[in-house]
Amino acid sequence: MxxxxxxxxxxxxxxxxxxxxxxxxxxxxxxxxxxxxxxxxxxxxxxxxxxxxxxxxxxxxxxxxxxxxxxxxxxxxxxxxxxxxxxxxxxxxxxxxxxxxxxxxxxxxxxxxxxxxxxxxxxxxxxxxxxxxxxxxADHPPGRLQHVVVATADLTAMMAFYENTLGFVPTDHVLRDDEDGGETLTAVFYRSTPEHHSFAMFLSDKARPDHHAYEASCWNDIRDWADHMAALEIKLWWGPGRHGPGNNLFFMVEDPDGYKVEISAELESMADTDPIRHWPHTERSLNLWGPGWMRA
Ligand SMILES: [Fe+2]
Structure with a gap:
């Protein structure tokens, strides 16, 4: 493609x-x-x-x-x-x-x-x-604003809009096995450059913000950002870990309003010809290293 x-x-x-x-x-x-x-x-x-x-x-x-x-x-x-x-x-x-x-x-x-x-x-x-x-x-590690993610109760309508109308390119799908033998799509990752995703959406019970992310350059930047959070007594909310889709290292913190914010590194770069990949709806897909944040 x-x-x-x-x-x-x-x-x-x-x-x-x-x-x-x-x-x-x-x-x-x-x-x-x-x-x-x-x-x-x-x-x-x-x-x-x-x-x-x-x-x-x-x-x-x-x-x-x-x-x-x-x-x-x-x-x-x-x-x-x-x-x-x-x-x-x-x-x-x-x-x-x-x-x-x-x-x-x-x-x-x-x-x-x-x-x-x-x-x-x-x-x-x-x-x-x-x-x-x-x-x-200059005293802090880099953190380029890189992606934003939303949660929605109507993934079908949202996918039609973001994919068919706006032109976001699907990179990965996450699929949950249903009891009747079918499958339900629970997350879609979209790219607009070779970077794995610049936008994504998760199936949830209602429309809400999910998180946004700053991309650092390496694992040591993740360490330094975490040490910076520690100095401010901001606890890590999730991670450190490595996502399946995107293969990026990450941790997340929660702001005072409950919005989730991510520091990421090593986000995967895709080739133009890469087909959509499929991941099971499991904790391991969301975090290869440990607990997942299951939105649905
Ligand atoms: Fe993210």
Whole structure:
């Protein structure tokens, strides 16, 4: 299979988390993930460091998906963004105004079946996280914002949207054996570059955020991030371990609102011709080293 998706090359740039206690949440990310904290004109807060940034806002929306109202993927150039926009318009997708202040003019958003927005755009040079000085980030191991994962009660509709409409490329499927002899899909990992996944979804009882992840460069970075968490008395919530799908080393922590955050390394790189792989719905698939986080 050649990768001819119009989404190909797009990377996760940032996401927004909403909280009823945004100041507390922002302070957590500032300290735990070594980011600087800056107020934005729209009342939200920008957290950023080298190759990672997120926006924290006040929780003003109702509904299960409101905790993480959008994820923002960047294209590398305007021609690709315009081609992608045309691809969505041709399918009759409703384009919405860009909700993030971090993208340049021309960005737009679409709503997924669970009501969460996916926004696509170009990095506004004035807000380019790579070009800015971010205080003490050099004292910490690298952590590039790399993937975001959601949970959903309607995997069928979500897959149709993310795969057929948006053009995410499926890498791995996780399947549960049913008592009647059939199989139920419980997780799908999607890529938009050769990296194993930039987005994934898990079957759950309701739509909710699942986690987002920062990719470090090696096992020693995982150690150093864990030591950093230890110095702040932040307990590891899951791991360290190694995922089956993606084969990445990881640990997760939980922020004050219960959002899960992952530090990862060694995420697998896929060839264009790799077919979809299948994993059993077991703890071992989710963590080859030990206990799994079973969402369904
Ligand atoms: Fe992850």
């Amino acid at each position: 050649a990768i001819n998706s119009p989404l190909w090359g797009a990377e996760l740039d940032h996401l927004r988390l909403d909280s009823t206690a945004p100041e507390k949440l922002a302070a957590f990310y500032r300290d735990a993930f070594a980011m600087t904290e800056e107020p934005l004109a729209d009342g939200t807060t920008l957290l950023r460091s080298q190759n990672r940034r997120l926006i924290i806002g006040a929780d003003g929306r109702a509904g299960a998906a409101s905790g993480q109202p959008y994820s923002a993927f960047r294209f590398t150039d305007g021609a690709r963004l315009e081609a992608y926009k045309a691809h969505l318009i041709a399918q009759g997708v409703n384009l919405m105004p860009c909700p993030t202040p971090l993208f340049a003019a021309g960005a737009f958003a679409v709503a997924d079946p669970d009501g969460r927005q996916m926004t696509f755009g170009l990095v506004d040079v004035a807000n380019n996280s790579d070009a800015m000085d971010h205080g003490d980030s």
